[in-house]
Amino acid sequence: MHKIQDLGNDIQLIDLMDLQTPERTGAYILGAEELTVIETSASPSIPHLIEGMQELNINLEDIKHIIVTHVHLDHAGGTGLFLEQCPEAKVYVHPRGKRHLADPSKLIAGARMVYGDDFDQLFNPIVPIDEKRLVAMEEGQSLDIGGRLLTFYDTPGHAKHHFSIHDSKSNGFFTGDTIGVFYPNIARKGYPLVLPSTSPNQFNPEAMLSSVEKIESLQPQHIFFGHYGEGPEPKDVFTQIRxxxxxxxxxxxxxxxxxxxxxxxxxxxxxxxxxxxxxxxxxxxxxxxxxxxxxxxxxxxxxxxxxxxxxxxxxx
CATH class of the missing domain: 1.10.10 (Arc Repressor Mutant, subunit A)
Known part of the structure; x- marks a missing residue:
């Protein structure tokens, strides 16, 4: 059985087994009139995403929206490959990231510098996305998915091409990597550890703290991490990053x-x-x-x- 968590508020989390490791990356599936997927992980994770969809009895033809918080390959590298099987879907991306999904050559070159000989195993294939299927979401813009509003906020620090998404139904934020990484296995031992994610090549600590302040000011009740799952009380998340x-x-x-x-x-x-x-x-x-x-x-x-x-x- 594939690992799927029901997080309430019509949110399902599918474990995408990045690096063949449980609870490393996940996709959030928002059940609504317009089915929405937040994050796809890298291409080797796409079979796990499709398997999870099958277990949830979701037809890929019914998916309308695919959202990536930023274009780092462990979050968006598999989006083009997945999109090939989702004929009705569009992809929503930060304005600074849109061109990189249409032409991923710079992303590939940068990742090859970081990961070297491991690149192919970790990330291939990376499929370009037709610009007609890409939508750049500006600060404060919302996507209405059947009366449920997803509002996009520019949240740099981890990367300049990063946004976080507020969900009106859960009063939760999907934060990608911008306010850290959560470790569920350590939480089960007694403490919900959250650490910053300061990866190359646009890490900016001042911008990261500003993003924390922006998300905190909107008083969310839930934080949904790119790595991995729903975190502890938001106030605890903010405290730990600081x-x-x-x-x-x-x-x-x-x-x-x-x-x-x-x-x-x-x-x-x-x-x-x-x-x-x-x-x-x-x-x-x-x-x-x-x-x-x-x-x-x-x-x-x-x-x-x-x-x-x-x-x-x-x-x-």
């Missing part, structure tokens, strides 16, 4: 100032951050990380570290 983001940037700044080759910098930053997370969870919340937990957090910290070093090299 706690961890300065720690992330401070550790990166300190290592960068010491000067070293990039690989050693990455290793030092990632190691120090993992130690800080482990120590915090154990001492403050009596939660001990398993080897699997450390591996999952390490995957994220590896990419986060690349983003922080990239930013420091630009402002140096």
């Amino acid at each position: 706690y961890w983001l300065p720690i992330f940037t401070s550790v990166a700044d300190d290592v960068f100032l010491q000067g070293n080759d990039i690989i050693k910098m990455q290793e030092a930053i990632q190691s120090e951050l993992l130690e800080q997370v482990k120590h915090y969870l154990l001492t403050a919340h009596d939660v001990e990380l398993s080897a699997e937990d450390k591996k999952l957090i390490g995957l994220d910290l590896n990419v986060c570290t690349m983003g922080m070093i990239d930013r420091l090299q630009k402002v140096k």
Whole structure:
């Protein structure tokens, strides 16, 4: 049986098994008069998305709207491939991201630089999307899906091409990566950990905090993460990002100032951050990380570290 969660308010979450890892990325399915999918993950996840749709008895021909919070490949890389089987659907994207879905060559080149020889296994194929099927949503614009309003807000910090979507039915926000990553397995151990996502190449801590303030000001009751699922109380999410983001940037700044080759910098930053997370969870919340937990957090910290070093090299 495929892993599907009913989150209430006619929202279903399908586990897309990114990197063949449970609870890594998911697609949110909004049951309404106009069926809507938020996030598709990368192309290797599309079979999981289609399998989940079948279990929900959804015909792909009935899907009207596909929304991607931003165009990083682990969120939108599979959209073109999925769209081939959704003849009635349009794709909604941030204005800065639209051209990259129509012509993904720059996305591909950038991801190849980050992921190297692993790129093909992680992301291929990346299918361009006909511009006629792409819709750019501006700040404050809404999409009415059968009386349910989805309102789009520009929320940079993780990326400039990132928006977050407010859902009127749940009073929830689909936040992609802009206010962090949630770890359900660690939550089940006793603490709902949320960490910032600072990946290359547009990470901006000031913009990230501004996005937190914007979402917080709208007083949502639920936060739905790109990684992964519904998080803890929104006030807890905001508190954790404000706690961890300065720690992330401070550790990166300190290592960068010491000067070293990039690989050693990455290793030092990632190691120090993992130690800080482990120590915090154990001492403050009596939660001990398993080897699997450390591996999952390490995957994220590896990419986060690349983003922080990239930013420091630009402002140096």
